[in-house]
Amino acid sequence: MSSLPSQAEARLAPRAAPRAFQRALQPWMRAIVGVGGVLVFLVVWQIVGSQDLIRSDLISYPTEVLRSLYAMVASGELWANLSVTLQEFVLGFFPAIVLGVALGLAFALSRRLLYLFDPLFAALYTAPMIAFVPVLVVWFGVGLVSKAVMVFLSAFIPIVINTRTGVEEVPEAPIRALKAFGASRWQIIAKGLLPGALPAIMAGLRLAVGRSIVSLVAAEMYVSVRGIGRLVQVYSTSDRAAEIFVLVLVISSLGFLGVVLIRRIEAYVAPWSAAR
Amino acid sequence: MSQLALDRLHLAYENQATGASFLALSEVSFKVERGEFVTIVGPSGCGKSTLLMLIAALLKPTSGALSLNDRPISQPGSDRALVFQDFALLPWRTVLANVELGLELKGVPKDKRREAARRYVQMVGLRAFENSFPHQLSGGMRQRVGIARALSVEPEVLLMDEPFGALDAQIRQVMASELLRIWERDRKTILFVTHDIDEAVYLADRIIVMSASPGRIVKEIKVDFPRPRELAIRNTPEFTLYRKQIWDLLEEQIRNSGSWEQGDVEPAVAS
Amino acid sequence: MSKIHIDDETLRPAPRRSNDRVEEIGLGVLGVVLLVGGWEYAAYAGWLNPVIVSSPSAIAQAFARQWQSGDLMKDLGISLAEFAIGFSLSLVVGLALGVAMGMSRWVEYAADPFIWFLYASPLIAFYPLIIVWLGFGSTTVIALTFLLTFVTIAVNTMAGVRSVDPQLIRAVRAFGGSRLDVVAKVVLPASVPLVLAGVRIGLGRALIGVILGEMFSSNGGLGYHISFYGAHLKTADLFVPLTTVVVIGVVMTRICAVFERRFLAWRN
Ligand SMILES: Nc1ncnc2c1ncn2[C@@H]1O[C@H](COP(=O)(O)OP(=O)(O)OP(=O)(O)O)[C@@H](O)[C@H]1O
Ligand SMILES: [Mg+2]
Numbered sequence: 001m002s003s004l005p006s007q008a009e010a011r012l013a014p015r016a017a018p019r020a021f022q023r024a025l026q027p028w029m030r031a032i033v034g035v036g037g038v039l040v041f042l043v044v045w046q047i048v049g050s051q052d053l054i055r056s057d058l059i060s061y062p063t064e065v066l067r068s069l070y071a072m073v074a075s076g077e078l079w080a081n082l083s084v085t086l087q088e089f090v091l092g093f094f095p096a097i098v099l100g101v102a103l104g105l106a107f108a109l110s111r112r113l114l115y116l117f118d119p120l121f122a123a124l125y126t127a128p129m130i131a132f133v134p135v136l137v138v139w140f141g142v143g144l145v146s147k148a149v150m151v152f153l154s155a156f157i158p159i160v161i162n163t164r165t166g167v168e169e170v171p172e173a174p175i176r177a178l179k180a181f182g183a184s185r186w187q188i189i190a191k192g193l194l195p196g197a198l199p200a201i202m203a204g205l206r207l208a209v210g211r212s213i214v215s216l217v218a219a220e221m222y223v224s225v226r227g228i229g230r231l232v233q234v235y236s237t238s239d240r241a242a243e244i245f246v247l248v249l250v251i252s253s254l255g256f257l258g259v260v261l262i263r264r265i266e267a268y269v270a271p272w273s274a275a276r
Numbered sequence: 277m278s279q280l281a282l283d284r285l286h287l288a289y290e291n292q293a294t295g296a297s298f299l300a301l302s303e304v305s306f307k308v309e310r311g312e313f314v315t316i317v318g319p320s321g322c323g324k325s326t327l328l329m330l331i332a333a334l335l336k337p338t339s340g341a342l343s344l345n346d347r348p349i350s351q352p353g354s355d356r357a358l359v360f361q362d363f364a365l366l367p368w369r370t371v372l373a374n375v376e377l378g379l380e381l382k383g384v385p386k387d388k389r390r391e392a393a394r395r396y397v398q399m400v401g402l403r404a405f406e407n408s409f410p411h412q413l414s415g416g417m418r419q420r421v422g423i424a425r426a427l428s429v430e431p432e433v434l435l436m437d438e439p440f441g442a443l444d445a446q447i448r449q450v451m452a453s454e455l456l457r458i459w460e461r462d463r464k465t466i467l468f469v470t471h472d473i474d475e476a477v478y479l480a481d482r483i484i485v486m487s488a489s490p491g492r493i494v495k496e497i498k499v500d501f502p503r504p505r506e507l508a509i510r511n512t513p514e515f516t517l518y519r520k521q522i523w524d525l526l527e528e529q530i531r532n533s534g535s536w537e538q539g540d541v542e543p544a545v546a547s
Numbered sequence: 548m549s550k551i552h553i554d555d556e557t558l559r560p561a562p563r564r565s566n567d568r569v570e571e572i573g574l575g576v577l578g579v580v581l582l583v584g585g586w587e588y589a590a591y592a593g594w595l596n597p598v599i600v601s602s603p604s605a606i607a608q609a610f611a612r613q614w615q616s617g618d619l620m621k622d623l624g625i626s627l628a629e630f631a632i633g634f635s636l637s638l639v640v641g642l643a644l645g646v647a648m649g650m651s652r653w654v655e656y657a658a659d660p661f662i663w664f665l666y667a668s669p670l671i672a673f674y675p676l677i678i679v680w681l682g683f684g685s686t687t688v689i690a691l692t693f694l695l696t697f698v699t700i701a702v703n704t705m706a707g708v709r710s711v712d713p714q715l716i717r718a719v720r721a722f723g724g725s726r727l728d729v730v731a732k733v734v735l736p737a738s739v740p741l742v743l744a745g746v747r748i749g750l751g752r753a754l755i756g757v758i759l760g761e762m763f764s765s766n767g768g769l770g771y772h773i774s775f776y777g778a779h780l781k782t783a784d785l786f787v788p789l790t791t792v793v794v795i796g797v798v799m800t801r802i803c804a805v806f807e808r809r810f811l812a813w814r815n
Contacts, residue, residue, distance in 0.1 A: 033656035041661075058679050111567070115574035120582065126796035128755040130671075130762070131770070131789055134777020138599060138785070177364035180332050181378040181429065182352050191377075195368040214669040218759060221671075222774070236675030244675050252668030272368045272409040 092151025104163025166200025645704020703745025
């Protein structure tokens with residue numbers, strides 16, 4: 001799904017009016033209960049893990065995870081692998097944006113072209129991309145290229161599909177205005193269809209970031225020389241739970257940062273859509 | 277020589293999915309002189325918007341001919357400017373950028389068109405909102421952006437589709453007299469669609485009354501009040517006569533069409 | 548690219564027309580034929596290395612081989628069983644959790660950080676831990692499938708329960724309806740669209756979970772053989788389970804679409 005459902009505050013049924021002190025706390029409740037829950041989780045984990053109540057080599061514990069993070073950063077091991085992963089990501093993702101938007105636009109404008117490719121794209125859109133990892137490795141080798149192609153494919157398809165629906169759903173009124181003031185076909189595209197589709201395109205990018213990071217890590221885990229996924233593989237064969245937690249955090253942060261970054265860009269290039 | 281001439285226009289909407297067709301305008305002919313202010317009234321759904329879109333060349337007539345200065349109308353162009361009933365602003369542009377649109381498409385250089393747009397934004401009283409996006413404005417403010425956008429290209433013919441429809445009664449009267457003031461300065465030709473009978477009489481040199489769907493022209497009424505006009509003419513006995521005449525014509529149209537009894541169309545004269 | 552087509556009537560990209568059906572199917576088939584034919588010809592003409600890239604005819608032979616030996620059916624059975632178990636678990640847990648979060652503020656506040664973490668992070672990174680905990684085999688595959696799927700269903704269910712228009716609830720209460728009436732007549736029907744959307748997305752994620760789990764930590768199933776044939780450079784054999792997975796994805800999405808259309812007729 002492209003974005004998380006909004007936190008609508010529509011309550012189910014009328015509740016009894018909260019008492020005064022409760023009402024004063026209300027805005028903080030979400031934070032208090034949320035942070036409290038996480039803290040309880042961390043403390044229990046710490047005690048169970050550090051006291052070895054369950055085998056700590058399998059579950060580790062928070063302070064050990066932090067120590068491993070520090071060690072992996074200090075030794076340069078993390079960055080050496082992360083930089084490769086980022087490189088593969090960039091090499092696949094940017095071409096996917098350019099070609100994806102162009103093809104999505106073409107699909108929206110030419111019904112024939114759409115019909116020609118629709119079954120293929122629909123199949124690829126619903127298929128789990130990671131299933132293509134082995135064949136890409138066979139075709140493009142164990143190095144950087146097969147990973148970049150994986151990122152490209154995983155990002156390209158949602159971008160094409162979102163661009164296409166975005167262009168198709170640009171409302172008619174502004175397009176009519178452009179035409180009434182004498183816009184040419186290219187002007188209708190440049191000043192009407194593309195800006196109108198921008199929010200949908202950005203939503204496609206968000207979707208694409210998540211999908212392509214998953215594919216990328218899976219591809220690195222399958223076979224690679226360097227990269228975050230490679231590290232996951234290395235530490236899992238030696239049953240190092242703490243290091244694996246570190247990597248889980250790193251990968252999650254990557255996805256999270258990607259989405260935040262795209263939202264930032266979106267607020268900048270499509271400020272009108274943020275409020276809707 | 278008339279500036280704008282419509283000759284036996286018919287327009288049928290085709291539904292592409294079902295192949296059905298719906299006759300919206302039938303046998304519409306009239307002429308408009310240069311500098312004339314013509315208002316158009318008619319029951320809701322009778323084809324007023326359709327008529328303006330034909331003149332703007334956003335639609336092609338099924339049969340019949342339109343000409344401007346004796347040349348057939350075939351393309352949209354900046355010699356005509358349309359104020360849309362549904363505003364039709366570009367949601368991704370600010371107020372100022374929306375007003376610039378027409379000039380931009382005419383190829384006017386950036387700083388010149390910006391300056392012109394500022395002037396018209398000021399004229400419609402939206403100076404403080406020039407950097408707002410349409411979704412941040414009220415309906416009435418959006419409509420004024422649409423009016424500024426149309427005025428900015430300085431068209432020969434201004435086509436206005438219920439331009440004051442989203443305004444409340446008082447602002448509406450003020451805007452109407454403001455429009456007259458602008459018009460009296462340079463006497464552009466204006467075709468003005470409205471639901472408001474008083475507004476139609478107050479503004480017009482001539483009123484065109486249309487029938488219920490499919491739209492035909494029922495009557496053309498010349499309005500003889502001298503110009504410039506004061507708002508106070510609305511209280512004169514002559515004005516009341518005009519009002520009554522149009523009211524009766526429209527009421528007859530609505531009754532004949534039967535749509536009021538079927539309950540699927542609002543009476544057009546309610547406002 | 549063909550000429551840009553902006554429809555003159557609507558001034559927008561050409562809309563689909565009802566009588567297009569034939570053209571749509573015809574061109575769709577043509578697209579597939581062109582791909583398969585072009586690939587076959589390129590392999591035949593020697594432009595591509597047949598061992599590495601393989602060719603449609605080689606894949607067809609591999610398909611016949613795996614079909615006759617029963618390998619394909621066995622893989623399909625394993626994968627579908629893991630899928631069914633993992634998805635059913637997710638459905639039960641996801642729906643229950645989603646309704647609880649939608650109806651109770653406390654549950655939502657407490658579960659929120661965990662849910663969003665699971666929702667936003669690429670969960671596949673957890674797979675080594677799951678292997679460490681549960682060992683190789685079907686249990687791990689099912690656990691991974693569950694982990695990937697239940698969050699999606701829970702989040703959508705919560706959003707669905709929340710999306711109910713409070714005005715409708717007020718209307719039912721105004722006519723003397725009980726709390727139960729509110730749930731039965733308003734909350735449940737109104738949340739169906741989002742719940743179904745969650746189920747549709749969940750099906751896709753469950754398929755990813757099964758394939759992923761099998762690729763890395765099992766010794767049977769479609770995912771396992773995709774990985775196995777890849778490691779042994781048997782490209783033609785690899786494409787048999789791969790194509791099967793793609794087909795499963797398409798069929799599932801189609802079935803879902805039919806269901807959603809049935810249930811959502813009122814939304815036009
Ligand atoms: N794109 C379209 N396809 C089919 N029928 C249409 C279309 N646009 C308008 N119509 C029909 O044509 C008739 C005239 O429409 P039009 O919008 O011109 O009416 P109008 O006089 O402007 O109405 P109103 O006063 O409510 O604005 C209506 O009956 C409408 O249903
Ligand atoms: Mg209209």
